[in-house]
Amino acid sequence: MSDPPTAEPTPLESFRPFLGLLARLRIGRRLRGHLDPSDLVQQTLLRAHQTASPPDGDDDGRRAAWLRRILERTLLDEVRRVTRVKRGGGAARSLAAAIDESSSRLETFLAAPDLSPSQVAEGHERLIRLAQALEELSNDQRQAVELHYLKGWTLAEVGRELGRSKAAVAGLLRRGLRKLRGRLEPDKAD
Amino acid sequence: MASNDQNRDRSDERLGSVLVEYLEAVESGIEPDRRAWLVRYPEFYDELSDFFADRDIIEAIAGPLREAVRDPEEDLILGQLDPSEIPDHLGRIGPYEILDWIGRGGMGIVFKGFDSSLNRFVAIKILAPQWAADPGARRRFTREARSAAAISHPHVVTIHAVGEWKGRPYLVMEYIPGSTLEERLEEGGPPPLAEILTIAIQVASGLAAAHAQGLIHRDVKPANILLEGNLTRVRLVDFGLARARDDAQLTQQGTLAGTPRYMAPEQARGETLDSRSDLFSLGGVIHALCTGEPPFRGNSIPEVLRRVCDESPPSPRRINPEVPEWLVAIIGRLLAKRPDQRFDTATEVAERLERHLARLRDPSLPPVASVESVEDRVADRRLTRRFAVIVPLGAGLIAGLGVAAWEWVARPDRATSRPRDRRPVAIDTALPDRPAPDRPALTAYPDPDRLTAIYRRDFRDSRPILPGLTLATRPGLEAVPEPGPGGVRLTIPRGLVDGIGLATTFRISGDFEITAGFDVPPTEPPRIGTGIGPELRITTTDPDVFGSIARLERDKGAVFALAHATVDPDGRRRILGRWPPAASRSGRFRLIRRGSMLHYLVSDGVEASFDERFRVEFGTEPIESITLGIDSGGSPEGADVVWNELSIRAERFTDRPLESR
Numbered sequence: 047m048s049d050p051p052t053a054e055p056t057p058l059e060s061f062r063p064f065l066g067l068l069a070r071l072r073i074g075r076r077l078r079g080h081l082d083p084s085d086l087v088q089q090t091l092l093r094a095h096q097t098a099s100p101p102d103g104d105d106d107g108r109r110a111a112w113l114r115r116i117l118e119r120t121l122l123d124e125v126r127r128v129t130r131v132k133r134g135g136g137a138a139r140s141l142a143a144a145i146d147e148s149s150s151r152l153e154t155f156l157a158a159p160d161l162s163p164s165q166v167a168e169g170h171e172r173l174i175r176l177a178q179a180l181e182e183l184s185n186d187q188r189q190a191v192e193l194h195y196l197k198g199w200t201l202a203e204v205g206r207e208l209g210r211s212k213a214a215v216a217g218l219l220r221r222g223l224r225k226l227r228g229r230l231e232p233d234k235a236d
Numbered sequence: 237m238a239s240n241d242q243n244r245d246r247s248d249e250r251l252g253s254v255l256v257e258y259l260e261a262v263e264s265g266i267e268p269d270r271r272a273w274l275v276r277y278p279e280f281y282d283e284l285s286d287f288f289a290d291r292d293i294i295e296a297i298a299g300p301l302r303e304a305v306r307d308p309e310e311d312l313i314l315g316q317l318d319p320s321e322i323p324d325h326l327g328r329i330g331p332y333e334i335l336d337w338i339g340r341g342g343m344g345i346v347f348k349g350f351d352s353s354l355n356r357f358v359a360i361k362i363l364a365p366q367w368a369a370d371p372g373a374r375r376r377f378t379r380e381a382r383s384a385a386a387i388s389h390p391h392v393v394t395i396h397a398v399g400e401w402k403g404r405p406y407l408v409m410e411y412i413p414g415s416t417l418e419e420r421l422e423e424g425g426p427p428p429l430a431e432i433l434t435i436a437i438q439v440a441s442g443l444a445a446a447h448a449q450g451l452i453h454r455d456v457k458p459a460n461i462l463l464e465g466n467l468t469r470v471r472l473v474d475f476g477l478a479r480a481r482d483d484a485q486l487t488q489q490g491t492l493a494g495t496p497r498y499m500a501p502e503q504a505r506g507e508t509l510d511s512r513s514d515l516f517s518l519g520g521v522i523h524a525l526c527t528g529e530p531p532f533r534g535n536s537i538p539e540v541l542r543r544v545c546d547e548s549p550p551s552p553r554r555i556n557p558e559v560p561e562w563l564v565a566i567i568g569r570l571l572a573k574r575p576d577q578r579f580d581t582a583t584e585v586a587e588r589l590e591r592h593l594a595r596l597r598d599p600s601l602p603p604v605a606s607v608e609s610v611e612d613r614v615a616d617r618r619l620t621r622r623f624a625v626i627v628p629l630g631a632g633l634i635a636g637l638g639v640a641a642w643e644w645v646a647r648p649d650r651a652t653s654r655p656r657d658r659r660p661v662a663i664d665t666a667l668p669d670r671p672a673p674d675r676p677a678l679t680a681y682p683d684p685d686r687l688t689a690i691y692r693r694d695f696r697d698s699r700p701i702l703p704g705l706t707l708a709t710r711p712g713l714e715a716v717p718e719p720g721p722g723g724v725r726l727t728i729p730r731g732l733v734d735g736i737g738l739a740t741t742f743r744i745s746g747d748f749e750i751t752a753g754f755d756v757p758p759t760e761p762p763r764i765g766t767g768i769g770p771e772l773r774i775t776t777t778d779p780d781v782f783g784s785i786a787r788l789e790r791d792k793g794a795v796f797a798l799a800h801a802t803v804d805p806d807g808r809r810r811i812l813g814r815w816p817p818a819a820s821r822s823g824r825f826r827l828i829r830r831g832s833m834l835h836y837l838v839s840d841g842v843e844a845s846f847d848e849r850f851r852v853e854f855g856t857e858p859i860e861s862i863t864l865g866i867d868s869g870g871s872p873e874g875a876d877v878v879w880n881e882l883s884i885r886a887e888r889f890t891d892r893p894l895e896s897r
Contacts, residue, residue: 197302213252216252216256231293
């Protein structure tokens with residue numbers, strides 16, 4: 047979406063990395079094994095296509111904000127669905143409440159009422175850029191950076207997840223950050 | 237080049253460990269002084285400088301994002317688990333792999349786990365970390381484990397083990413895939429009537445088992461009722477609030493524990509509870525089964541409690557007009573404000589619902605007497621005591637279940653009082669798909685030093701059955717015992733629906749051990765008719781209190797089908813039963829009373845050892861008579877059995893006047 051071929055709005059499909067990042071962020075350990083981020087993205091895009099009224103204009107930031115809200119709704123529906131088939135009304139409610147709560151925290155962070163529309167769009171565009179930059183990392187680097195920086199996992203936890211030593215994870219983080227920064231700030235290329 | 241690569245690898249390795257040191261310092265909560273690191277590791281000055289700068293850039297974006305998507309509960313729930321070696325697992329608790337988080341209830345967190353030593357899934361409930369330091373919480377949690385582990389019943393969740401991990405108690409239960417009744421109701425609304433009854437009967441029988449152990453559940457509600465898979469097989473869970481009935485200190489605390497919407501008024505007021513408080517909650521559950529809603533609702537807890545205490549429950553028919561009147565009446569009785577206006581026992585509720593279910597499935601069965609009003613019940617009790625009728629259900633209810641047609645008596649005064657109203661009584665449900673419960677271990681041995689009174693008869697000597705025994709039969713029944721070389725044969729002629737037996741003429745006091753052996757005549761396969769089928773019994777005293785022992789089945793011989801009926805102090809009959817699968821053409825039964833507990837044991841005739849099948853709180857009253865019997869079980873096909881031995885050891889025998897004399 048950085049350089050659309052025509053004046054047409056960016057196709058929804060190209061928001062996939064952005065939605066993927068959000069989905070991975072939103073599916074915590076309690077939901078792992080029950081929800082797959084790529085399914086969530088797929089369903090979100092499906093819903094978006096079926097929605098009659100995408101936001102006006104070709105502003106990526108605004109469209110991203112719109113898609114994010116659809117993803118949040120889809121996520122909440124999915125959480126309700128998957129927790130219902132598991133046992134425990136308490137579990138379902140607790141998860142739904144947690145999802146709901148973090149959804150509104152995310153909303154506050156990205157689209158607080160005191161932000162101007164252009165600020166909101168800017169915030170989303172920044173997330174889009176982050177998502178695209180993450181896509182360019184190696185899989186291990188991307189996972190290490192996401193888990194450690196975006197989800198706050200410790201080195202040891204990331205190491206267990208990736209089957210790597212802590213030193214190896216530290217290496218992945220260092221090189222991943224380097225590359226990421228290069229993509230986010232092209233003028234300071236590595 | 238090669239040497240450069242090697243150097244770079246070594247350098248990377250070293251840089252890696254420096255970064256680990258730095259990142260772990262950050263994780264421990266101290267933001268290290270970066271300049272000091274640059275000074276300490278001059279060889280990595282450039283790399284470290286870049287790394288710090290890169291971190292700041294990313295952190296500016298990631299920090300708020302991380303905070304926004306954080307799930308504080310996840311940290312609480314999963315943060316303290318031991319790490320698992322298996323990538324997709326959430327962690328470990330002691331020897332158990334934690335696969336999934338199932339839920340949260342009261343003070344506990346529930347996980348789906350895997351027990352690798354036994355290769356099975358388990359549900360693990362562990363005290364939540366925030367309660368770990370609270371001794372009261374620990375005590376309550378541990379008590380749940382103890383309470384629940386004491387109950388072994390097909391409709392109560394099985395506790396496999398209890399443990400402690402990092403100072404937090406946990407209990408390991410059977411893992412039951414499925415949903416809670418609460419979820420089922422939220423999704424599907426009220427199920428069909430037969431399903432409502434099936435679920436309610438199972439909950440009631442599970443409660444009866446808890447009550448038999450002296451436990452009150454105190455938090456019976458749809459969320460604590462698990463439905464396995466898509467079947468309507470029910471298990472009662474969460475004895476987190478369960479109290480021993482005699483645990484006065486804890487029941488008197490007056491603290492509000494339980495779910496307000498299903499809570500009994502006496503519970504809402506913090507008064508002393510008994511097992512009838514669970515019956516109130518059961519009434520609420522059945523109401524919810526019929527309507528999808530709890531009976532008492534409100535916008536706040538105090539409002540709900542006020543309604544629980546003061547308002548009569550709304551009729552379930554207002555929401556679901558298809559609820560039959562008799563069920564409305566049963567729910568009404570269960571939801572009575574005063575415990576003594578409710579049913580007395582969960583068993584009674586289960587039996588009553590079973591009769592209705594049987595009739596639902598087989599409308600040709602006689603109608604079930606309607607729920608009595610509170611005033612009527614006094615008269616009914618007298619009736620029950622005097623006539624003690626146990627009439628078989630048709631085959632419609634539970635095919636092949638041993639239900640007694642045990643009406644014959646040795647005492648003429650009883651025999652002349654023929655009951656007018658044959659009331660069907662069912663025994664604890666055994667649905668066809670229900671697996672046999674695990675055999676309980678032998679829990680009592682008689683003390684031979686105390687059992688000095690001995691009566692022993694070997695019937696294989698063809699002698700007349702006297703002394704000490706008399707034929708127990710109804711006047712006019714022309715069955716006669718036939719002594720023979722194999723024992724004494726009792727035959728119920730074809731066409732007669734009745735029972736006969738050999739009854740002791742003496743009374744048995746104190747502890748005892750009674751053993752009786754039987755053969756199912758090999759020349760003539762046991763005959764089965766349209767009723768429940770022939771049945772062997774030892775009755776322990778008059779027909780109010782019986783122990784049913786085995787059902788005769790074609791080609792199989794006797795299928796041990798223990799059941800037991802007794803009468804509560806207030807005159808209500810309780811019938812309890814177990815249906816182990818063993819079948820045999822010959823075998824022995826044994827009854828052991830030790831203290832007030834009566835134990836039922838069987839031996840299949842091949843092995844000399846006895847298995848305990850069942851035990852029940854029986855009381856210490858002398859036993860009027862022991863009867864070795866056979867009963868047609870409602871079948872007109874007739875039946876026969878050969879009893880070959882009777883041996884009684886007891887603390888005391890007393891001659892009792894023979895009514896037939």
